[in-house]
Amino acid sequence: MTTEPVPGAAAAATGDGSGDVLRVEHINKRFGAVTALHDVNLHLGRGEVLGLLGDNGAGKSTLIKIMCGFQPPTSGRIILEGQEITLKSVDHARSLGIDTVYQDLALINELTVYHNMFLNRERTRWSLLSNRSMRRTAQEQLDRIGVNIPSVDAEVAKLSGGQRQAIAVARAVTSSAKVLLLDEPLAAMGAKEGAMILELVKDLKAQGQVSIIMIMHNYGQALEVCDRINLLQHGEIGVPAGPRGAAAAEICLTLVPSRRRRPCRAASAGTAGVATAG
Numbered sequence: 001m002t003t004e005p006v007p008g009a010a011a012a013a014t015g016d017g018s019g020d021v022l023r024v025e026h027i028n029k030r031f032g033a034v035t036a037l038h039d040v041n042l043h044l045g046r047g048e049v050l051g052l053l054g055d056n057g058a059g060k061s062t063l064i065k066i067m068c069g070f071q072p073p074t075s076g077r078i079i080l081e082g083q084e085i086t087l088k089s090v091d092h093a094r095s096l097g098i099d100t101v102y103q104d105l106a107l108i109n110e111l112t113v114y115h116n117m118f119l120n121r122e123r124t125r126w127s128l129l130s131n132r133s134m135r136r137t138a139q140e141q142l143d144r145i146g147v148n149i150p151s152v153d154a155e156v157a158k159l160s161g162g163q164r165q166a167i168a169v170a171r172a173v174t175s176s177a178k179v180l181l182l183d184e185p186l187a188a189m190g191a192k193e194g195a196m197i198l199e200l201v202k203d204l205k206a207q208g209q210v211s212i213i214m215i216m217h218n219y220g221q222a223l224e225v226c227d228r229i230n231l232l233q234h235g236e237i238g239v240p241a242g243p244r245g246a247a248a249a250e251i252c253l254t255l256v257p258s259r260r261r262r263p264c265r266a267a268s269a270g271t272a273g274v275a276t277a278g
């Protein structure tokens with residue numbers, strides 16, 4: 001890791017001088033002729049839940065993959081707790097406290113649920129896997145979150161998309177991450193499973209120990225759980241066009257602090273529940 005102090009980073013973060021846990025500045029990402037991200041700036045406060053919304057192909061997953069060390073930006077800076085960092089890999093990001101649930105998950109289908117829950121952080125005793133201990137903890141964690149699966153001994157391949165998603169989310173939230181990046185954690189879920197994940201995110205927020213960026217495609221769900229929402233369009237965080245879009249922009253870009261969430265929710269009645277394609 002290279003870490004360099006960023007002059008005035010904390011003060012410049014949000015304008016409120018309190019500093020952010022994570023910021024990206026002037027991020028550009030090109031894939032050959034395709035510009036996936038253009039001058040993206042985003043910040044995440046401590047204990048905050050930030051929703052990232054946008055249409056399919058807007059660049060949401062690309063941005064998450066840059067923040068989690070999966071791929072480097074073409075240019076731009078990533079600042080973690082006031083220090084500029086150059087992420088070398090996903091493991092490197094994880095070692096710094098940035099954990100991710102990808103849209104195209106990262107579970108090993110041939111392994112059991114509990115082995116997946118402890119992937120890359122297996123418990124061992126005298127160089128042997130502590131299966132009993134991992135099994136028990138995995139079961140406790142899933143119970144706590146309210147995820148229903150036939151057995152923690154089941155192969156992940158045998159589970160539904162929603163169950164796999166729930167396991168990936170459970171794995172990430174039970175790590176000791178400072179920053180959680182969730183790429184469409186509700187995508188493959190039924191209403192009940194999705195509601196459980198939203199409750200879980202609310203619980204984590206109440207505990208205030210982790211900061212979360214969550215890609216979502218449903219304004220209603222986003223307003224229910226997020227402190228703020230950023231809208232990504234065609235690789236840029238900006239204001240959507242059109243009268244209806246303007247209303248959405250107001251919600252999204254005025255940033256919705258929790259204490260003002262009730263009036264904002266009422267104001268958003270027209271957009272709540274509207275799903276974008278992303």
Ligand SMILES: Nc1ncnc2c1ncn2[C@@H]1O[C@H](COP(=O)(O)OP(=O)(O)O)[C@@H](O)[C@H]1O
Nearest residue numbers: 031034036055056057058059060061062063278
């Ligand atoms: N590895 C890649 N190679 C080439 N183009 C890519 C790659 N990853 C993403 N893109 C392109 O970048 C744009 C943004 O994609 P993505 O970040 O997946 O969008 P979203 O998650 O918002 O749907 C799309 O045009 C996509 O085709």
Ligand SMILES: [Mg+2]
Nearest residue numbers: 060061062103
């Ligand atoms: Mg995506």
